[in-house]
Amino acid sequence: MATPPHPFLWRRAAIATLHGKERAIAGPLRDAFAIELDVLPLDTDRFGTFTGEIPRAGSQHDALRAKLRAAADAAPRDALVVASEGSFFPDPAFPAVTLDRELVAIYDPLRDIEIVGVAIASARNVGSFTVGDERELDDALACLDVPRHGAILVDGERYHKGLHDREAIAALARAAWAHGTQPRIESDLRAHMHPTRMELIAAAAQDAVNRALACCPSCERPGYGIVERLPGLPCGDCGEPTERIASDVVRCDGCGAREERRRNDAYASPGDCSYCNP
Ligand SMILES: [Zn+2]
Ligand SMILES: [Zn+2]
Structure with missing residues (x-):
């Protein structure tokens, strides 16, 4: 049986940005799905600014969804909508280091599919x-x-x-x-002012595209991805389960198809074992 074409192929897509984010996002979408990305000149600063002049209400994901909704309201009804949201915060492990986490979302209003790509890096040229x-x-x-x-x-x-x-x-x-x-x-952390941040937005866009390319083996819905990681990799010395990841759980949001994929490593190092290395 022939595989049906990917539902994002040849679609129209729109992004709401005044900050040139299409420069980072259009390439991955075009290469994977032959999508031309239109720019909606909506002022997304009302969802929050990095300067704190307009505080962001809610989480980074909340702001991302608000931007998706604003773009969907302004875009043609059958167009995919794309949004991006960045966040700068101290690294939980090394608080002196600032991290930049960039999210890029692709939303298909026809199928109610939302796919979010992520890229995280220590923030450079920021202060x-x-x-x-x-x-x-x-x-x-x-x-x-x-x-x-x-x-x-x-x-x-x-x-x-x-x-x-x-x-x-x-x-x-x-x-x-x-x-x-x-x-x-x-x-000035706005994307068009900050080429280092723009590079990370491009990485998040590529991650979103990669997630969209993975389709459910049962229903073909895009975004068949890892939703959970299961610890319990056995210790190489004593065989007891450790906190190291043994397998990834992959699930389809559409039909609920689910599988556990075992990681390649067969055993954890005894150094990660609470019996051998308490
Ligand atoms: Zn052990
Ligand atoms: Zn499915």
């Missing part, structure tokens, strides 16, 4: 510095990799965004120093 003189200003700009990346200068309540030019930034800083305040220089 916030209070600057009191020219020297501190130059150090901050070097650390944030300006002009390749954009910067924000915060002077009291005023946010000057999208800055790349050293002299323009210095003029704003001098004006702040002249009235006795120390301005803050921060990364």
